[in-house]
Amino acid sequence: MAKTDVLMTAPMLPLVMEKLDAAxxxxxxxxxxxxxxxxxxxxxxxxxxxxxxxxxxxxxDQFNLLPNLEIxxxxxxxxxxxxxxxxxxxxxxxTNTPDVLNDEVADLAIGLLIATLRQIPQADRHLRAGxxxxxxxxxxxxxxxxxxxxxxxxxxxxxxxxxxxGFGVSIAYHGRTQQSDVAYAYFPTVTGLAEAVDVLxxxxxxxxxxxxxxxxxxxxxxxxxxxxxxxxxxxxxxxKALIEALRSGAILSAGLDVYEDEPxxxxxxxxxxxxxxxxxxxxxxxxxxxxxxxxxxxxLTSWFSGEGPKTPVPETPWPRAPKASG
Ligand code: NAP
Ligand code: 8YV
Numbered sequence: 001m002a003k004t005d006v007l008m009t010a011p012m013l014p015l016v017m018e019k020l021d022a023a024x025x026x027x028x029x030x031x032x033x034x035x036x037x038x039x040x041x042x043x044x045x046x047x048x049x050x051x052x053x054x055x056x057x058x059x060x061d062q063f064n065l066l067p068n069l070e071i072x073x074x075x076x077x078x079x080x081x082x083x084x085x086x087x088x089x090x091x092x093x094x095t096n097t098p099d100v101l102n103d104e105v106a107d108l109a110i111g112l113l114i115a116t117l118r119q120i121p122q123a124d125r126h127l128r129a130g131x132x133x134x135x136x137x138x139x140x141x142x143x144x145x146x147x148x149x150x151x152x153x154x155x156x157x158x159x160x161x162x163x164x165x166g167f168g169v170s171i172a173y174h175g176r177t178q179q180s181d182v183a184y185a186y187f188p189t190v191t192g193l194a195e196a197v198d199v200l201x202x203x204x205x206x207x208x209x210x211x212x213x214x215x216x217x218x219x220x221x222x223x224x225x226x227x228x229x230x231x232x233x234x235x236x237x238x239x240k241a242l243i244e245a246l247r248s249g250a251i252l253s254a255g256l257d258v259y260e261d262e263p264x265x266x267x268x269x270x271x272x273x274x275x276x277x278x279x280x281x282x283x284x285x286x287x288x289x290x291x292x293x294x295x296x297x298x299x300l301t302s303w304f305s306g307e308g309p310k311t312p313v314p315e316t317p318w319p320r321a322p323k324a325s326g
Contacts, residue, residue, distance in 0.1 A: 004304050006048040007039075007066070010055040012075060016293040020050060023301055039065040048300050052076060054262075054280075059083040063090060071309060073299040075292055076283075077101060077156075078233060080206035084315045093316045095299040095309045099155060100291040101283040106159035108257070108282040109201060109231045116227055116255035116276045117141050141227075141252060143167060149197035151190055151213065152204030152232060153179065160201060172197055175204075190214065194221035199229065206233025216241040219251050226251040231282050234260040243268045246275060257282050 006024040011017070020026050027046065032038035043065040051058050053076035063069065063086050071093045074082055079096045087094045115121060119140045126137045146169050150157045153173040161171050161184065172185040174193040179186070187193035190213055194200055200222055204210045214228065214237040222228065228251060230237050239260045245251045247268075255276040259265050262280055269277060283289060299310045312318045 004047050005042070005045040006050060006300060007042075007046045009049065009051040009058065012050060012052060012296070013289060013293040015290050016050065016075075016296055019294075019297045020300065023297075024048070024304075036065070044068060047071075048073065048304065050075070050296055050300065051081065053078055053081045055081065057081055057083065060086045063087070063092070071095065071300065071303045073296045073303075073309075075296050078205055079313055080233060080235075084313060088315055091320075093303065093309050093318060094313045095295075095311050096313050097292040097295040098311055100295060101288050102155050102159040104285055104288040105156045105203075105231060105282040106163055108278075109156075109160050109203065109229060110163050112231065112255040112257060112276060112278060113199065113201065113227075113229050114143060116229065116253050117143050117146075119274075121276055122273065141225075143169060145169075146199050147172065147197040148199045148201060149173065149187070149193040150184075151175075151193065151200055151202045151236075153182065153184070154203070156231075157201075157203045158182075160203060170197075191218050191221045194218045194226070198223065198225050199227045201229045202232045202236055204232050204236055206235045210236045212236070212238040212241075214238065214242075216245065219245040222251050224249055224252060228254040229256075230254070231257045234258045234262060239266060239269075246272055 003025045005027060006020060007027045007029055009029050011030060027042055029035060044067060046066045047068055047070050049069060049072045051072060051074050058072060058081060060083060069092050072082055072087060073095045075097060077096050077098045079094060082094050084094055123137045126132060148164055148169050148171050150161055150173040153161065153175055164171055172187060172193060174187045174190045187196060202214060219241060242254065243266060246254060253275050257278045258280055265277065295311060302308060302310050308318045
């Protein structure tokens with residue numbers, strides 16, 4: 001029997017490529033010299049897509065060229081790279097890779113928080129530059145007695161909170177809805193949360209709903225001892241406002257894993273010695289990336305064996321939600 005045709009938008013982990021190659025006829029979009037011509041040629045045969053948060057947006061232009069598409073299997077728990085509204089209109093299922101990365105991302109968020117407060121990269125640079133021979137490294141800020149606000153207490157936010165409990169700090173959160181089974185203090189506005197704490201850890205989805213949720217007002221509310229940790233998406237924080245707040249001393253410091261225009265990072269941030277910058281690595285261990293990749297494969301193989309998707313996003317539930325009558 002002929003294998004099902006699946007399109008991959010850019011190279012993925014060896015594990016994913018090998019398993020998809022074995023199960024499907026895998027079309028490699030990045031190898032085409034003229035991508036539009038290539039999609040016009042093979043687009044009618046494609047029934048599944050494997051893509052990733054870092055492969056660029058998958059939107060109406062691509063959907064239009066794939067009239068028989070049934071499923072988009074995206075690598076990453078965030079799926080702001082896929083125009084889900086377009087997928088819903090066309091009855092296409094979208095899947096992501098939730099849960100398998102919760103602990104890895106939460107570990108990194110805590111590491112970034114402590115690295116930022118205790119200035120671990122700066123201390124490393126001090127030693128390597130031979131400056132320890134001249135003077136001790138200056139005393140740093142601390143996590144002690146801090147109040148932590150988590151913006152987005154979802155799967156990963158909760159894993160971060162559980163870790164923070166072990167550090168003896170107070171924990172509060174903001175989301176659109178208060179969670180009845182959570183004992184942490186709830187703030188219905190992010191500014192209200194920022195006023196009450198001196199660390200904000202941002203771990204919401206990206207996209208239009210959270211764009212610039214953390215703006216100049218929020219940063220001013222966080223205050224001059226305040227620290228911002230962003231492991232969510234660059235779009236959630238107004239980067240220009242953040243640079244200004246860091247320059248003026250409106251907040252103390254920041255630890256960032258994500259940026260508005262990745263992989264381009266503003267020179268103004270790179271030039272600041274007192275902050276910590278990571279290149280979007282929160283889930284980037286071999287162990288966790290392979291688990292995410294396996295889920296990309298499992299979603300496609302499960303779908304095409306007739307068993308439905310493993311981890312559909314909430315907008316494209318499976319089994320499909322019944323159509324409203326009337
Ligand atoms: P999740 O379980 O869906 O949790 C998302 C949380 O954000 C929920 O608690 C939700 O609460 C809150 N939220 C959603 N929209 C909001 C809004 N407009 N304002 C305030 N809060 C909002 O997702 P997750 O699995 O924890 O992942 C969260 C995100 O982390 C991903 O979407 C991705 O963007 C990011 N991430 C980044 C990395 C990295 O490498 N840096 C790795 C993994 C994930 P309410 O519904 O109550 O608002
Ligand atoms: C990955 C992420 O870095 O899962 C997400 O939403 O941002 C990260 O785990 C990303 O998916 C890499 O492709």
